[in-house]
Each structure stands twice: as C-alpha cells, then as structure tokens.
Amino acid sequence: MKKLKLTPLRITIHIIGIFPLAKLLFDYFNNNLTINPIQYLEQQTGLAAVTLLVLSLTTTPLRTVFNWRQPSKHRRALGLYSFFYAMLHVIIFTAIDYGFNLNLLFEATFEKRYTLVGSIAFILLLALAVTSFNWSMRKLGKNWKRLHKLIYLIAPLVIIHFAWSLKGDIFTLQGDVIKPLIYGMIVLLLLGLRLPPVKNFFVKRTKRSARA
Amino acid sequence: MDKKLKSVPVKSSEITSKADYLSRRDFLKQMGIVTAGVALLAACGTDLPDETSASPADLQSAPAQDNATLSEELTDYEGVINYNNYYEFTTDKEGVAPLSKDFKTNPWTVEVTGMVNNPKTYGIEDLLSGFTQEERIYRLRCVEAWSMVIPWNGFTLASLLKEVEPTSAAKYVRFETLLDESQMPGTKNKLYPWPYQEGLRLDEAMNNLTLLATGLYGESLPGQNGAPIRLVVPWKYGFKSIKSIVKIELTDKQPETMWETIAPNEYGFYANVNPDVDHPRWSQSSERRIGEFQRRETLMFNGYAEEVAYLYEGMDLTKFY
Numbered sequence: 001m002k003k004l005k006l007t008p009l010r011i012t013i014h015i016i017g018i019f020p021l022a023k024l025l026f027d028y029f030n031n032n033l034t035i036n037p038i039q040y041l042e043q044q045t046g047l048a049a050v051t052l053l054v055l056s057l058t059t060t061p062l063r064t065v066f067n068w069r070q071p072s073k074h075r076r077a078l079g080l081y082s083f084f085y086a087m088l089h090v091i092i093f094t095a096i097d098y099g100f101n102l103n104l105l106f107e108a109t110f111e112k113r114y115t116l117v118g119s120i121a122f123i124l125l126l127a128l129a130v131t132s133f134n135w136s137m138r139k140l141g142k143n144w145k146r147l148h149k150l151i152y153l154i155a156p157l158v159i160i161h162f163a164w165s166l167k168g169d170i171f172t173l174q175g176d177v178i179k180p181l182i183y184g185m186i187v188l189l190l191l192g193l194r195l196p197p198v199k200n201f202f203v204k205r206t207k208r209s210a211r212a
Numbered sequence: 213m214d215k216k217l218k219s220v221p222v223k224s225s226e227i228t229s230k231a232d233y234l235s236r237r238d239f240l241k242q243m244g245i246v247t248a249g250v251a252l253l254a255a256c257g258t259d260l261p262d263e264t265s266a267s268p269a270d271l272q273s274a275p276a277q278d279n280a281t282l283s284e285e286l287t288d289y290e291g292v293i294n295y296n297n298y299y300e301f302t303t304d305k306e307g308v309a310p311l312s313k314d315f316k317t318n319p320w321t322v323e324v325t326g327m328v329n330n331p332k333t334y335g336i337e338d339l340l341s342g343f344t345q346e347e348r349i350y351r352l353r354c355v356e357a358w359s360m361v362i363p364w365n366g367f368t369l370a371s372l373l374k375e376v377e378p379t380s381a382a383k384y385v386r387f388e389t390l391l392d393e394s395q396m397p398g399t400k401n402k403l404y405p406w407p408y409q410e411g412l413r414l415d416e417a418m419n420n421l422t423l424l425a426t427g428l429y430g431e432s433l434p435g436q437n438g439a440p441i442r443l444v445v446p447w448k449y450g451f452k453s454i455k456s457i458v459k460i461e462l463t464d465k466q467p468e469t470m471w472e473t474i475a476p477n478e479y480g481f482y483a484n485v486n487p488d489v490d491h492p493r494w495s496q497s498s499e500r501r502i503g504e505f506q507r508r509e510t511l512m513f514n515g516y517a518e519e520v521a522y523l524y525e526g527m528d529l530t531k532f533y
Contacts, residue, residue, distance in 0.1 A: 034306055035291035035502050036358055099506055107495050114493040164493050167356070167471070167478075174403055174474040176303050 013074045016055070017081035020048035038097050045089040046165075050158050052082035054186055057155060061193040067206040076132050079151075083129040090122055114164035121157040124150050152191060159184040286349070287360035287502050289429050295502070296436040297354065298455060299404060300389070300396040312435030315395055320440050326462035327382035330375065336440045340426055342375075343367035347430075348423055350446035352453070353485045353514045355471075358500045364444055365427035370418045378414060378462045385417040386410075386467035387443060388459040404474070410454040411467030411481065412445065413523070421446055421519055424457075447516040449483040480533035484524065485514035489533050 004010070024044055027033050034040045056078035059071040093115075098105050108115045128148055130136075137144045159180055160170075168175025170184070192198060296308040320336040334342075345365055353359040373385070391407035393399050399406050416422065423444040426433060433439040438455025445452045451471050461467075471479035478492050487497040487510040498507045513520050524532075 035288070035295050036305075036500065038500065039358065097500070097507070101507070104495075104498055104507065107497065112490065112494045167475075168403070169475045169478075172475075174405075175471075176299070177403060178401070 007070070009070050010074065013077055017052065017077065017084075020044065020051075020085060038092065041092050042089060042097065045085045045092060046162070049082050049085035049089055050162060050183060052078055052085065053151075053155060053158060054183060054190070056082060057151070057187065057190040061190055064199050064206070065193065065202045080129060080132060083125055086122055086125055114161060117157050117164065118161040121154050121161060124154050124157075128154070152194075155187045155191065156184075159187055284349075284351070284361050285503070286363055291502055292360060292362055292428060293434050293437060297356075297450065298398075298436055298438070299401075300391075300398045300406070300408065301436070302398050308436040309434070311397065312395075312439075315435030315439060317435070317440035320458075322441060322457055322460060324372070324376050324460045326386070327379045327464065328462050329377035329379060332376060336426075339367075339372075339424070339441060343371050345426065348421075348425075348444070350421075350423075350444060351514050352444070352446065352450050353499060353510065355449040355451055355479070355483070355491065355496075357494065357496065357498065357510075358502055359508075359514075360502050363429055364423055364425040365430060366423045366425035366441075366444070368420060369422040369424050369443070370420065372424060372460075373417060373462075376462075381464050382462040383414055383464045384462070384467055385412050385414060386459075386461040386463050387412075387454045387457050388461075389454055390456045390458045405470065408454060408470045409467060410443070410452055410469050412452075414462075415523055416445070416520075419520060419523065421516060447485060447513040447520045449479075449485060451479065452483050482524075482529075482532050484520075484529065484533075485510060486512060486529055486533070488512075489530055 024041065056075050059075040059078070062068045062071045094100065094105060098108065109119050110116060128150060131140065131144065131147060140147065162183065163170035163177060163180035166176045166180065168177040170177045170180055173181070193202070294309050295305050297303075297305060298308045298312070301308045301311040318336065321333050322336070322339065323333045325331045345367055347363055347365055349361065349363045351359055351361050369385075387410045389408035390396075391399060412422070423446075424441055425438075425444045426441050428437060433442065438453075438457075441457050442455040443453050443457065452469075466481060469479075469481060471483075472481055485496075490496050496510055499510045501508050511517075
C-alpha cells in the first residue's frame with residue numbers, strides 16, 4: 001500500500017471530519033443533547049453530512065480556479081466522512097427515532113416527500129461510498145467516473161431534503177429557510193464552477209499565469 | 213371508529229397543588245407506567261428526584277405506543293422553559309430562553325377591540341386580578357411532531373369575551389403578538405410577515421378548553437413561553453397558541469395567520485391535531501413525547517375529541533386543515 005504522507009492539510013482534513021463526532025460525544029457526556037436528544041442528533045449528524053459534502057465539492061474548483069492541487073487528494077476522505085455522518089443520521093432515524101417500526105417507516109419514507117428525497121440521496125451516496133476505493137476504480141474503469149458524477153444529483157437532493165425538513169418555503173423564500181438557502185447557493189456556485197465554459201475559462205487563466 | 217373519538221383521561225379542569233403534581237407522578241410510577249424516557253432524562257442530567265428507570269429492553273421494537281395505557285406525565289419544568297419555538301427571538305429552540313431573559317412584561321397592555329360592546333384596554337394586572345386563575349394540565353402538540361404535557365395557570369378566553377360582549381356580527385377572534393425589534397432580534401429576519409398573528413372561530417374561542425395562560429407550574433410565564441399572557445388551544449397544533457398577546461380583536465372575517473401566510477398549503481387556519489391529515493411533507497400520525505424513548509400515536513384533536521369534536525361536525529377536515 002502506498003505510504004500516506006502526514007501533511008498539515010491531511011491532518012486538518014481529518015480533524016474537520018472527526019470534529020462533529022467529537023462534539024456530539026462531548027455534548028452527550030455534558031448532558032447537552034437538549035430535551036429532544038433524538039431530534040438533536042438527527043439534525044447535527046445531518047448538518048455534518050451536508051457540510052462535509054459541500055467541502056468535498058470545493059476540492060475540484062480549488063484546483064481549476066486557484067491551481068491548488070493538494071485538496072483534490074482528500075476528496076475521497078471528505079466524501080467518506082460525509083457518508084459516515086449520513087449513515088449515522090439514517091441509523092438514528094430508523095432505529096432510534098422510529099424504533100424499526102416498519103409501518104411508520106414505510107409511511108415516512110415513501111409517502112412523505114422530505115424523507116423520500118433523503119432516502120434517495122442516501123442510497124445514491126451509499127453507492128458512491130462503496131465504490132470509492134481503488135479496487136472499484138480499476139474494476140469499473142470508465143463507468144466509475146460516470147457513477148461518481150451522481151454527486152451532482154445527490155448534492156441538490158440533499159439541499160432539498162434539508163429545506164423540506166424545516167418550516168418554511170425555500171421556493172418562495174418565506175419562513176425558516178436561511179440555512180438551506182445558504183448551503184444551496186454554495187452548492188450552486190460549486191457546481192457552476194464545473195460547467196465546461198466556466199471551467200475552461202479558469203483553466204486557461206491558470207495555465208496562462210503558470211506559463212508567464 | 214369510536215376509539216378515535218374518546219378523549220384520553222387527562223382531566224383538564226383538575227386543580228392540582230404543586231405537592232399533588234409530584235405525588236401524581238409517584239403514583240404513575242408505582243403503577244409501573246414509566247418509560248425508558250426517564251432513563252434518557254436521567255442521562256441528560258435533568259433534576260429528577262430518585263426516578264426508577266424501566267429497562268430499555270422492555271420497549272424495543274414495539275409498535276408506536278398505545279395511548280390508552282401510556283402515562284401523561286408532566287414534562288419536566290426545565291424542559292418546558294428551555295425548549296421553545298419563538299422565532300421572534302431565534303429559531304434555535306434552546307436559544308430563546310437566554311435571549312428573552314430581560315424581556316419587559318411590565319407595563320403590558322392587551323387591547324380588546326373590534327366587534328364588541330365593551331371594548332377595553334386591560335393592563336396585565338387587571339387580567340391577573342379580574343379573572344379567576346385556574347390550573348389546567350394540557351397536552352401541547354407541535355406541528356413538528358413533538359409534544360409535551362404542561363400545567364398551565366390562567367383563565368378561560370370565554371370569561372374575558374363574556375366581559376367585553378362580542379356583538380352578533382362577530383364571527384372570529386384575532387390575536388396579535390408584540391413586535392419589538394429592540395428586544396426580539398429574530399424579527400429583523402424579514403422572511404417572516406411580522407407581527408405574529410393568529411385567530412379562532414368565535415365558537416372555538418368560547419370553548420371551555422381555550423385558555424389565556426399567565427403562568428405555568430405555578431410560576432408566572434417566562435419570556436420564552438410567551439410572557440406575560442398567551443393563548444393555549446390544546447386541540448390544535450402549537451403554533452395556534454399565540455404568545456405575548458398585545459391585541460385581541462373581534463371580527464367577521466377569517467383572520468390571516470402567520471404560518472398560513474407563509475405556506476397556505478401546509479398550515480391551515482384550523483390546524484386541528486389530526487393523525488389522518490398529514491402535513492404535505494411529513495406524517496402527523498405519530499409524535500415524540502419529550503422525555504420518552506418511543507414514538508407515540510398522535511390522537512385525534514390531541515385527545516380532546518369529546519370536548520371539541522362538535523365544533524367540526526360535518527366539516528371535511530382534509531379541506532379545512
């Protein structure tokens with residue numbers, strides 16, 4: 001196995017990835033989980049998952065816009081951390097909040113759209129997580145890139161899931177929508193930077209300044 | 213199906229002393245109706261006098277609890293005053309208490325106006341002394357699908373309305389909350405159509421359950437719970453129980469309400485607790501009772517069907533949600 005260098009960036013990335021879990025454990029031992037601990041845990045793990053997802057989407061634009069290549073090496077780590085919190089989020093919802101009650105879970109997942117969107121996003125993210133290793137990259141070849149482009153569908157789905165879990169209407173900008181709105185705008189920006197004409201503009205610019 | 217229309221026996225007009233609150237809880241414990249929620253509360257460090265904890269194994273993988281056998285334990289006082297939806301301050305449920313600790317409730321006036329024979333602006337002292345304050349233990353069910361049991365202190369809205377005498381033209385009661393940017397930082401967020409307003413049909417307002425609360429647990433209302441006076445309509449979702457009232461107006465037009473204005477397809481004027489009528493985005497068939505480990509079935513009219521079902525006879529509740 002290739003030896004991994006312990007760079008400051010790598011350490012930082014892992015601190016960022018572990019931090020939400022550390023904070024939750026800290027809250028637990030300090031009895032700081034609010035009087036609705038199950039909902040608090042669901043919300044905190046969800047927030048960690050979406051934040052890390054957004055961070056993983058910044059790595060490529062950092063390369064194309066600023067020619068900073070190091071973050072791209074950590075894209076997989078960030079993505080897997082996001083998946084880790086998404087998985088905790090789903091486990092807490094399914095096992096603890098709904099106690100494996102199949103009737104309630106069926107209703108919640110398939111009949112109510114905010115959980116339906118979340119479930120779809122999670123299943124897609126699961127597919128990405130299990131194929132994120134070098135072995136899969138070799139086995140899937142060209143299809144690996146196609147599969148992992150699903151992140152462009154997953155990210156907006158997650159934002160919609162987030163917005164739909166709150167009391168507000170993100171499409172008319174009324175009510176409790178500020179957090180999902182900000183995350184949504186960041187995701188739009190990060191995805192927009194990947195559009196070929198935009199990307200090419202930046203790549204040409206960095207190539208020019210590299211030559212100069 | 214009859215089961216749905218039976219009220220669950222929380223005696224809403226029971227007058228209990230503080231000693232009785234505590235002995236009632238002990239009684240329920242002796243009957244063995246203690247949930248793992250107690251163990252969870254203990255883990256959360258809330259101040260509970262020597263509670264016995266049920267073993268979590270008893271309650272795993274059971275269906276949502278059958279309400280007829282469930283306890284209606286009072287929600288812990290610390291929980292009631294530290295978990296609040298009061299977006300005028302912040303959307304952070306635990307953040308309201310610190311932000312509202314200096315909320316000015318004296319002097320305070322409530323203007324009662326509109327289609328009444330005796331319009332009057334009451335000072336808060338008049339309301340506290342002029343009407344018999346009772347204790348009412350009510351379930352409170354939030355539209356977000358969590359709930360509490362709270363011992364309120366207050367007087368019926370009906371007794372106030374009888375004093376001001378609505379005219380025969382009056383059909384609705386409209387309420388308004390204080391709007392004060394200097395005390396309420398959340399009101400700077402213009403994504404909400406401040407001030408908070410709510411309304412009831414006149415017969416709903418006259419129902420004996422409808423309470424103007426001035427205290428809880430025998431103490432005066434803290435700012436975060438809607439000091440100094442708020443509405444409690446226990447058979448409706450919590451957002452109908454408007455806080456920090458400054459105006460009560462009798463009118464003949466159905467009043468606009470905050471959440472209905474924000475999302476009319478999601479929050480209706482009636483907002484009756486109804487497990488058969490879902491929020492468009494999430495189910496209302498079950499709820500999380502604060503302090504409990506397992507979800508509960510939600511009850512029709514929040515368990516107050518006997519007292520209020522008559523108000524909605526013949527109405528299609530999927531249309532009038």
